[in-house]
Amino acid sequence: MNSSWHENLPSSRKKAMDELLRGQESAAQLKLVINQSIGFDESMFVEDLVKKVMNSFSSVLYILNGGESDEVASQIPLVGSPCWDDRKTSKDSGESTGKSAAELKVKDRRGCYKRRKSVHSRTYDSSTLTDDGHAWRKYGQKVILNAKYPRNYFRCTHKYDQQCQATKQVQKIQEEPQLFRTTYYGHHTCKNLLKASQFVSDPSDHDSSILISFNDSTGEHQVSKKPDNSLLATYQTVKQECCNREDSMSMPSYDPATYYNNQGSSSDYLLSPADHDYMSRFDSGDVISGVNSSCTTSSHSLDVDGIMIESGDFDDGVFGFDL
DNA sequence: TGGATTTGACCAAT
């Protein structure tokens, strides 16, 4: 992600996008004002409306921007390319050509992945590893240079049956070994609706707050709970992210990711419990909100992130909360 | 026995 997309646009389109961004910002501010002035029930209704408004902004921005995001484009293999994931097919074709399976395997894998650099990510720190509502499968662990703890790689369980491209990395934070840093890449395009009903936040958690860190240069943000003493009532999806080895991770359970599509200035926002609720409900729209998006590639979840990735290149604070 | 994890190897980016 870089700043060129915005600079290179025709001036009329750029103006339109700037205007939309202002409208989006205003909607975000409106939400905050409303949250402070009305009751919980009304708040939920209003938040829903604001979310729809902001999604509309995001969708239009997305369309004006060409309807494509680096993230999505870079992570979905092209049909017919070596990465197009039908490993059975590639194996079968390998046998039919007479070349050794090993040789072909190596060739088939060429160019099948790229390093993440410009890809948007959401980083979330937590002292507990609890369920984020999705089924993950570990596919790798790597010792990282100058890092005391290894990095663990997870992909969505439905990568192959539903072509879901979501992945995440989990690593103990060296400075704070009691904390885990989870970085999410891509979006779930799987229909994993079973999880939604099980996604219940702990009422006791209302006393806690969340610290979100925005990083303008990278487009990243972090959401950390402080204090992190919450555990969800139900955890069920992470298959085996727990082990007892000292040099690895201790992952008793998984926290529902309270990361969410957000972007703004390089400031830290200390959210109120109400905001936490809000985030819990709308995060990952797919499984949590159930308001207007499902866990599909359609529209908003993707669009929003696509836009928000790039919005970091705008002036600080252009975006408040992206819903 | 099928699905999940482990772990060494492969490969692209730097």
Added chain:
DNA sequence: ATTGGTCAAATCCA
């Protein structure tokens, strides 16, 4: 040449 992300065979486990 080094490093990080991914693959896939071997292994584990319910």
